[in-house]
Amino acid sequence: MDDLTREFLVESQEGLDRMERCLTELEARPGDGSLVAEIFRAVHTIKGTTGFLGFRRLEKLAHAGENLLGRMRDGRVRPTPEVIDALLALLDGLRAILKWIEIGDQGAGEEAAGDDSALIARLAALEAGAAGGPDERRGSRQREKPGRKRARRAGHAAIAAEEDDARRAASQAAAASPVSACPGSASPGSASPGSASPEPVHSAQPRASVEPGSAPPVSESTLRVDVELLNRMMNLVGELVLTRNRILQTVASGAGQATGAGAAMTRLVQRLDAVTAELREAAMKARMQPVSHVFSKMPRLVRDLARTLGRRVRLELQGQETELDKGLLEAIGDPLTHAVRNALDHGIEPPEARAAAGKNPEGTLTLSAAHAGSHVIVEVSDDGAGIPAEKIRARAVELGLVDAERAGSLGERELLQMVFLPGFSTAAAVTSVSGRGVGMDVVRANVEQIGGAVELESQPGAGTTLRMRIPLTLAIVPALIVESCGQSYALPQATIRELVQVSAGGRRSDTAGGAEPAGPVDVEWIGNAPFYRLRGHLLPLVFLDQVLEPACARRPDPQRRIFVAVLETGGRRYGLAVDGLADPEEIVIKPLSPAVKQIGLFSAATVLGNGKLALILDAGAIAARAGVEPIEDRQDPGSAADAAAQAGLQIEYLLAAAAGRRVAIPLACVERIERVRVGQIESAGRHPALFERGHLLPIDDSLDALAAAGGDPDAALAIVVCRQGPRRLGIAVSRALAVARGRPLIDDAAGCQAAGVTLIEGRATEIFDFESCRAGRADRFAHWTAA
């Protein structure tokens, strides 16, 4: 395929895209003559160049379209939905032929043989349907060619300019597109139906200011560049960044510190650093495109879908000028389409249902894009029926994704997350548009693949919003290098909230001998789970070496200092404990093969300043694997703590020690404490029991105090006699320590009060769990009394 054909293809595609936008707008504003003129120009230009290049089929089709459009421009044919449909069909037909020219026959650049007579007849029929017969047709055709004679009408003047330009373009094989010459042509894409457009699009007057034959400034200041070339440039910039990293490291380590050369080297390296940073910025900027490129396909999609489904929908586009890297833009194209389909199919109700519910029969679908820090937030929101939580619950149980009891305990946020599971769909019937249950999980997979996140918000009866968070760019990110088990890994800085250095000490405290461990205890353990208390909140800890290489992980040594990176990602907040920290680096992301990606813990790879490969950790996946739960609501954990404290939720506990553990028993249920000897404890059946005051009291030994005493009948024990409703229970402990007030602890990960644990005298202490105590079954003899 020669360059001329390639240029023609690119320009024609652009022209057809513009035509499509104008057609959908025309349906909303049939009286707008400038839109018709715009469409006419697009088709006319294609026709002009096709004749020159010898694409006969295209020429015939374009000609038929041009005829119809000419009559529309003259006002003889009204833009009814039928006409618009035919023009859209023309557009699709033209696109199909262009596509074949591009890729058919290995890009030979030839037209495919085909018959468009049906389409041409349809267009001709619509044209003839207007007042007047063949004579009028001929007359209007003759009017087009001697364009200069019609220069009085502003619209025609522009068209005459187009014709001249088209001829000049064809003869010179020039790259400048004549269709883009009109400055007004940039606006239809950004003007959205229903929103006030600053430019008076209705009047053709501004166009008159364009001198026929002059190329306006817009096309001069831009250059069309092949995307492949830009990609190559980005790769080279990436390699440059890596090389700069290595030079920085080498210089920092003193390798280049020869006398005299050292200072000069440092200066040069700093200059290199500055230049590379700027080059990187510029290269990334070059790849940025406004989201309108993706949004522009939506009006047509919404129109067609609304017609198919029988809905009335108004589309609003916001933030179209927000820019995003081209690669990312392409990646969200499909997810957006899925989301829009779902919104129209499931979200927005049919007009009758909406009227019955007291809503405007015309639904509104809003697509918006906005910058937020280092991300772009793209939202698809509708004012439809919302996603009923109960339906999701029922469907999840039905599909066997979760059992009934667990389903009952799921919160609304978790239920909405289930919508993203493959195969999940609450649609009663599968339509051709959606309902198969393959939409949402693909959306999430696509978005997460580019490093983004997606979430759903819904209010039954009011509407649903799908929110996508996309990073601004993918290629180069700042990261912190961490060490674990002798290997280096990279943590994207976007996920890091703080860094803390702690000592690992503080296993379950040993109070058997009565001596308390000296000094502050940093890492605390509840059962087998480590926590770190950060400013009064409990932060779940995940040890990286345990996650990655359980065989290599060592038990945290109390003397060893470890570093904790407080990470927050995807609604989960936790601390990642690593062996060491290295410098932060700007790293270049190297993609991983699917086989490695399947492991799930690593999002990509990179090359460090020392030339070695390092894996980039996926903070969210590590959290999920370690079982960290997402925060239920967006409440700031700090405020939750204040609220709880102000509610005066301080409870009095009896602090007791048993077999090396401290445990707190709510004072409210404690009746008394009995000091006994092990020998006094009998067994009824297989359960230990104590005969006292004429009653047989079941003894609970879940704290292992009795077991720890061995078989020594003279060993001293304390039995804490508790009453729980009608039940009486004796908890075996080694000693009772004190009565103290316990303050609630906030579970940082869940954002609410932590269950089963309380803060007593500055230490996190387990609360005795009555529900799971082993003496439950001994209830049956709890009421036995001596005869």
Place this chain on the structure above:
Amino acid sequence: MTVAEARTEGMNAAENARPAEVCVVRAGAQFAALPIARVAEIVGAVQPQALPHAPWFVSGLALYRGEALTAVDLRRLLDPESPSLSPGPAGFGQPGRLCCMLVVDRADGGAGGAFGLLVDSVDEVRSVSSRDCEPAPSTLGPLYKELLTGAYKQKGRLVAMLNPDRLDPSYLGSLSVAAERPSGWREGMPAGPEEGEQEGKR
């Protein structure tokens, strides 16, 4: 015509009855051959980076021209009994041995990048005519049946013809027979001359 002959005929026809250019490599005690057309480059000394939780046939990541390639350990695939070429889960944290790596292109013209194949050494590049090639014996274990397209005799040793598409880590990851490492006992794989056994022509 026997079934074996018919199968050989089919295989020959598929190869256009042209002699194929193959690259012969050694992995453990086995010799194997790959079509040279699919080998982009042979890299001499590569130190693969260990990859936690990697599948058993992946020995790590290798840096090649700025890309992080997934390195498939051919020795582990073909010769499970010999010690692997690079650190596995047991050898985490130790520097990998230097090995020879073939950079193999993906079938779709490198659209998904390439992958690396770790071998002990590269023997030679030679032409193999389809007449010398025999189909893979039916007594092979399921994993080898997937990997091998046939075998040929050369200089008194048996060289296994490998299908590069089957060695792609994504493909191996999707195979159920590759879900677990095969046991040490040789599953019907014809032994090399070092073992002193010879498999006669059928």
